[in-house]
Amino acid sequence: MGNRCFKEKPKPLLDLNDYTLKQITVEKWGNCDICNAKKIEGYYTQSVIEDKSIFICWRCKNLK
């Protein structure tokens, strides 16, 4: 991948290219969206650019 295909775009004040800056992850208790475990400790991740959120328990997170 080169940089030759970049189109001229207005640049944001902050560099938001890092995906981790576009989502918020909170450690909390919840119901896992992957294995459906109830009331388990895990990570709630919400996108700040889309209306999407997911809760992943610590077990599923560690399986990756």
Ligand SMILES: [Zn+2]
């Ligand atoms: Zn899980």
